[in-house]
Amino acid sequence: xxxxxxxxxxxxxxxxxxxxxxxxxxxxxxxxxxxxxxxxxxxxxxxxxxxxxxxxxxxxxxxxxxxxxxxxxxxxxxxxxxxxxxxxxxxxxxxxxxxxxxxxxxxxxxxxxxxxxxxxxxxxxxxxxxxxxxxxxxxxxxxxxxxxxxxxxxxxxxxxxxxxxxxxxxxxxxxxxxxxxxxxxxxxxx
Amino acid sequence: xxxxxxxxxxxxxxxxxxxxxxxxxxxxxxxxxxxxxxxxxxxxxxxxxxxxxxxxxxxxxxxxxxxxxxxxxxxxxxxxxxxxxxxxxxxxxxxxxxxxxxxxxxxxxxxxxxxxxxxxxxxxxxxxxxxxxxxxxxxxxxxxxxxxxxxxxxxxxxxxxxxxxxxxxxxxxxxxxxxxxxxxxxxxxxxxxxxxxxx
Ligand SMILES: [Zn+2]
Numbered sequence: 201x202x203x204x205x206x207x208x209x210x211x212x213x214x215x216x217x218x219x220x221x222x223x224x225x226x227x228x229x230x231x232x233x234x235x236x237x238x239x240x241x242x243x244x245x246x247x248x249x250x251x252x253x254x255x256x257x258x259x260x261x262x263x264x265x266x267x268x269x270x271x272x273x274x275x276x277x278x279x280x281x282x283x284x285x286x287x288x289x290x291x292x293x294x295x296x297x298x299x300x301x302x303x304x305x306x307x308x309x310x311x312x313x314x315x316x317x318x319x320x321x322x323x324x325x326x327x328x329x330x331x332x333x334x335x336x337x338x339x340x341x342x343x344x345x346x347x348x349x350x351x352x353x354x355x356x357x358x359x360x361x362x363x364x365x366x367x368x369x370x371x372x373x374x375x376x377x378x379x380x381x382x383x384x385x386x387x388x389x390x
Numbered sequence: 391x392x393x394x395x396x397x398x399x400x401x402x403x404x405x406x407x408x409x410x411x412x413x414x415x416x417x418x419x420x421x422x423x424x425x426x427x428x429x430x431x432x433x434x435x436x437x438x439x440x441x442x443x444x445x446x447x448x449x450x451x452x453x454x455x456x457x458x459x460x461x462x463x464x465x466x467x468x469x470x471x472x473x474x475x476x477x478x479x480x481x482x483x484x485x486x487x488x489x490x491x492x493x494x495x496x497x498x499x500x501x502x503x504x505x506x507x508x509x510x511x512x513x514x515x516x517x518x519x520x521x522x523x524x525x526x527x528x529x530x531x532x533x534x535x536x537x538x539x540x541x542x543x544x545x546x547x548x549x550x551x552x553x554x555x556x557x558x559x560x561x562x563x564x565x566x567x568x569x570x571x572x573x574x575x576x577x578x579x580x581x582x583x584x585x586x587x588x589x
Contacts, residue, residue: 208572246589250550250578250581253427253532255419257422258436262422266414266443
C-alpha cells in the first residue's frame with residue numbers, strides 16, 4: 201500500500217470498518233510513514249470539527265406557516281376539481297336531454313360534411329409552391345430568420361417584455377449573448 | 391418491524407390529521423439543518439423544508455412502508471428540491487453575469503448566507519475570545535462545505551451533519567454503496583485541504 205491507497209481508506213479507518221486484511225496493510229504503511237500519520241491527524245480533526253457544527257433550528261413560525269401553505273394548496277386543488285366536475289357535469293346534462301342530443305349529433309354531421317366539401321374545393325399543391333420556392337432559392341435566409349425569432353422569443357421570456365423585431369446592430373449582439381447564455385445553462389451544474 | 395414514522399404515515403393515510411403534524415414536528419429541525427447546511431442559506435431553508443413537507447403531504451396516499459423508509463424518502467425529496475434551487479440560482483447568476491456590465495463580485499444579490507457569529511446563542515459561561523475563535527472556525531467550515539462540488543457535498547452533509555448511515559445515504563441519492571463511501575471519503579479529504587489554515 202502506498203500513501204495514495206492509504207488515503208482512500210481514511211474514512212473506513214476513522215469509522216473502524218476496515219476488514220482484517222486491509223487493516224494489517226494499512227497499519228503496516230502507517231507505522232512507517234510520517235506524512236500519512238500527519239495527514240490522518242488533520243483528517244480526523246477536520247471530520248470531528250464538521251460533525252460538531254451547531255444544529256440550525258427552524259423558526260417558531262415554521263409549523264403555522266406550513267399549515268397556512270397546506271390550507272391554501274388544498275383550497276386551490278379543491279376549487280380546480282370543483283370547476284372541472286361542474287363543467288363536465290354541465291356538458292353531460294346537455295346530452296342527457298333528447299332534443300339537445302339530437303341537435304348535437306346533427307351539428308357534428310353538418311361540420312363533417314362541410315369540411316369534406318371544403319377540402320374538395322381547395323386548390324391542391326399550388327398553394328404551397330410560393331413558400332417552397334422562396335426557401336429553395338435562398339436556403340440560408342430561412343434558418344437565420346428562424347433563429348433570430350427564437351432568440352427574440354427567448355428574450356421576451358427571460359425579460360418578460362416585448363422586444364421589437366427589427367434588429368439593430370447592438371440588439372443583435374445582445375441576442376447573440378442570450379443564445380450563448382441559454383446554451384451554457386443546459387450544460388452546466390454547479 | 392415498522393418504525394414510528396411508518397406508523398404515523400399509516401395513521402395519516404387512514405385520516406388521522408394529527409399524525410402528519412407529529413411527523414412534521416419530528417423532522418422539521420433536522421430537515422431545516424440539512425437544507426441550510428447544504429445550500430448555505432438559512433432563509434431559503436425554511437421555505438424549501440416546507441415545500442418538502444407539502445410534497446410529502448400530496449404524495450402520502452402513495453407511500454408504502456415496506457418499499458421505503460420515511461426518513462430517506464424525505465431527504466430524497468429535499469435533495470432534489472435543493473438541487474433545483476441551486477440550478478436555478480446558477481442560471482440566474484449566469485444571466486446576471488451576461489447582462490450586467492462591470493458587475494464585479496456582486497455580493498448584494500446573493501442569498502443570505504449562514505452567519506454563525508450573528509446567530510450565536512447566549513451562553514452563561516461566555517468567553518468572548520474563545521467563542522469568537524470557535525465561531526470563526528464554524529464559519530470557515532460552512533464556507534468550505536459550500537465550496538465542495540454538489541456530488542460530494544450532498545453525501546458529506548448527510549453523513550457528517552445529519553448522521554445518516556451509508557446505506558441510508560445510498561438510498562437517498564440512489565447510488566451504489568461503494569460510490570457513496572468513496573464520495574464521502576473524497577469530500578472529507580477535500581475539506582481537510584480547505585481547512586488547512588484553521589486545523
Ligand atoms: Zn504514506
